[in-house]
Amino acid sequence: MQLCEDKNLLKRLYTQNIDGLDYQTNVPKDKIIGVHGTLARIQCEFCKAECDAKEFEARVKKNIKDIYKTEPDAPAESSLILCDGCGKPGLKPMTVLYGSALPTEFFERTSQDFPDGVDLVIIAGTSLTVGPANSVPRMVDSFTPRLIINNDPVGASIGIQYGEKSTRDVFYPVECDVGFLELIMKLGWFNDLVKYKDFMADKSRALVEQMEWLLSP
Secondary structure: OHHHHHOOOOOOEEEOOOOOHHHHOOOOHHHEEEOOEEEEEEEEOOOOOEEOHHHHHHHHHHHOOOOOOOOOOOOOOOOOOOOOOOOOOOEEEEEOOOOOOOOHHHHHHHHHHOOOOOOOEEEEOOOOOOOOHHHHHHHOOOOOOEEEEEOOOOOHHHOOOOHHHOOOEEEEEOOHHHHHHHHHHHHOOHHHHHOOHHHOOHHHHHHHHHHHHHHOO
């Protein structure tokens, strides 16, 4: 994702992950759409005002009782964390709770991005069974290539076709980290990737370092 952004190739990232790792990159926030929300952003349920994540973390430590007894400075009893915007106790991570509506930005961005056109859709690490997130691959026109990097073939129920019947869908059966590393190698972007390895998860960094060793003189 970051390399595509660096090369001005990233239109948008639509993700079902809520861990917030996408926000630990230099990709502009308006290009990251958390279909099911994210732990990285804090918003008031009442007035929708956002709170800085670090500020919210500090307030939690100051106001919330530690039932596990690991924080020596935690208060003996919990108190409300009030929103600076409306004064109500509605601050929470921007995750979509069961029965709640999806973020409005999902619908706003999909209406902007499609069907005006994108050159390629990459689908990775998903079962494509949860809607409406699985509707995104269907929003592109019928000529847009779709690359699926996944352990298992997915998307038959939404019209993705593999093999001889396929006119634009390509399936690469491999773990995402491995698949993307191989794609980066074929694109000649490996040296650009290496500068980000210290920010990667352990498994991803190990793959990059193994490739560095294989390429070393």
